Amino acid sequence: MGSLFRSEEMTLCQLFLQSEAAYACVSELGELGLVQFRDLNPDVNAFQRKFVNEVRRCDEMERKLRYLEKEIRRDGIPMLEIPGECPEAPQPREMIDLEATFEKLENELREVNQNAEALKRNYLELTELKHILRKTQVFFDEMADPSREEEQVTLLGEEGLMAGGQALKLGFVAGVILRERIPAFERMLWRACRGNVFLRQAEIDTPLEDPSSSDQVYKSVFIIFFQGDQLKTRVKKICEGFRATLYPCPESPADRREMAMGVMTRIEDLNTVLGQTQDHRHRVLVAAAKNIKNWFVKVRKIKAIYHTLNLFNLDVTQKCLIAECWVPALDLETIQLALRRGTERSGSSVPPILNRMETLEDPPTYNRNNKFTQAFQNLIYAYGVATYREVNPAPYTIITFPFLFAVMFGDLGHGALMAAFGFWMCYKEKPLQAKKIDSEIWNIFFGGRYIILLMGLFSMYTGLIYNDIFSKSLNIFGSSWRQNYNASTLTENKLLQLNPDSPDYLQYPYPFGIDPVWQLAEANKIIFMNAYKMKISIIIGVFHMLFGVCLSLWNHLYFKRRISVYVEFIPQILFLTLLFFYMVLLMFIKWTSYGPTPGAFGSQDPAIVKTSAYCAPSILITFINMMLFKTDANTRPQCDDTMYAGQLQLQKFFVIVALLCVPVMLFGKPYFIMKEQKQRARQGHQPVEGAAENGTAGGAPVPSSGHHDDDITEVFIHQGIHTIEYVLGSVSHTASYLRLWALSLAHAQLAEVAWNMLLRKGLMSTDFQGGIFLYIVFAGWAAISVSILVLMEGLSAFLHTLRLHWVEFQSKFYAGEGLSLPTGSRFEVILDSAGPGRGVN
């Protein structure tokens, strides 16, 4: 039996590792990813564990790497993917080298950054000064202009000018301020100085770089004229408040020119130095970018190993570490080999010891999956991880999932689109995997590529059966319907119905799928298709549920729950078969026994009328009457009351037996458990079969603790809930499968609307304008087909299928109460499970 049908058998092992070999051994086991270690010091605080220092060092290294990564990203340097295989965990002594490398890199980078920042600040100041000198020149020129004399007059006042002439000279300050602060700044100056200052400002056109945040900011140059020291202090205070930078500005034009010259040369020098600094930084980062992913993996692996080592116990002699771990029983040899490799690598002479242990604990669940089955397993695990050694629904889901999906999505065209997409992803698997696309939606699609491919293929098959391709049909085998009306009838009547009880129908059905004539019958296609699709929904649903109940038998047999077979499985399957499978049988009887009789078309012979379409009963009414022990008065005297002789008696018997099953389900198990407890009390404490009743341990030793002496009421309540769930569930779940019909109908109708409203209009247009019109309309139709009919409808059908599996199917046998053994991505898993709670960070 393949291991996918049930989870792997696990054994608890004790592991003795020499201190010096422990690191290498854990590293090898980590690469294998088959072992789950148990925490042997749960009481010990995370900060008091043995390898806290190492974990801290790893954290520190990770911090440095993250800093490097941030800097690399800021410069937009591409980081090289790890070529080929993931690097192995490095030796502990390599850790020091790595630390030194990272330390050096970080220091170098920080120094360069500091220098660059200082240089930039300097550069900014000089640039601002340059702008001030340039812009203020204009202001001073204006001041000298005699026509502006009046402004001076307003500032100095009439008598001031009269009084001193040369003594009263205007003072000024010049500076730079953020452009958006100008209005507020101006208002504040005006209010604080009561209009006694004069502000001139000019915008700097090019944005300047802020050295602290390296943002581009727009600034303005301003100059303020005022008179007197009091105003000067006030103005300076306001400038400070608005974070304006003030620069000394010589008063005489000659000094200003000289200063401007000096500033220009200094700026040029600075530019050279800045360029060199940037070059250096870039070189350092490019070198780091080549290795950074590699380093990340290495550091994470080291950290994971030390986290794992922290779970171990120290031997009294301090010479060796003791670990406990869950191991798949079949992989013991592989693990032994890995341990041996680890010992050899570390050069230790004492081999590690792996001991099997007996335990009463529930082992973790581990399913060996391949890339094909993994996606289906994930669908199941999204609901709940299987209880240890329980039947795993995943292998059956591989087919039932795409099939149920396809019943809702049945369309050859849309199915082909989906299958093509799935096939492309499977065909280009390796290159697509290598690309490592980060988009979440893409990863979902790519992870489910095999599901998509299968869903597409099954949709093509169901589409062929529904004879539906973009809401049109294919006439492959030749329709079974003929047209026999004469010309006058055809011209006089707009709508005409073909009669199956006449030569219109060739008396043998279309061999594969639905007859193509039905897609053409716009008037009553839905009536026919609804009757057909509703019936198949119930048929498929009942088979699906019966299959689920049968799987529960397999579980009972495996766990040796003999009582459960008698008081759970048998009444359950009887209940489902006698009521719902019987209804399915009625459908088949109706299909086979009512219809036209070849050679006796339109005959009034009572024997023939009894099997004609006129006498066909409604299955739903029959079923409801069966449940209510009721018979309707016969309104069609030519017809029989029943579909076959003795139907009413047989139905009564079925319902009574089915109802009798309910108390068996309800009280059977508690009764047997009670009986066993009494027996045990009499015989003394011996493990009996009832012990396995709650037991998850199939082959494992029976738990001998007395937990089944628990209150018997709990058993009653538990069983009551299960029985009610099953009995009511049978009704509601059967009805729930009607969603197969509902979604299929919706899909077919939407496809038809898309065709009729869009593409049909385009196809019916003529001339060359019609060609252009068709071209545009086709684009619209194709877009709607892909986006709404394939993507949205596909998603909705997918979710409904998921529900049918999780609720309707798995509720019959699947407990899903297991703990997952972390599989797959090895080291990362250890880190995740270590988590921030147990981590030192």
Add this chain to the structure above:
Amino acid sequence: MGASFVPITVFTILWGVVGIVCPIFAPKGPNRGIIQVVLMLTAATCWLFWLCAYMAQMNPLIGPRLNNETLIWISRTWGNPISNHTGA
């Protein structure tokens, strides 16, 4: 009844081969069980689905109700040319 021998035999044998014969010859290896389950379930579901479609049409209770233009087109392309004398 309205069943014919050929299609029922052909499709039952076809899916029977997929679901019963092929699993016997499934390649040995760790995935043999999965391959067998996949083949058997595929055959079972596909056969059941085909069977339901076939049986639902074996004894039609109603006939398609068609537009007269469609009926004329059916006469032309599927055989049975329109007769001019009265009586259908």
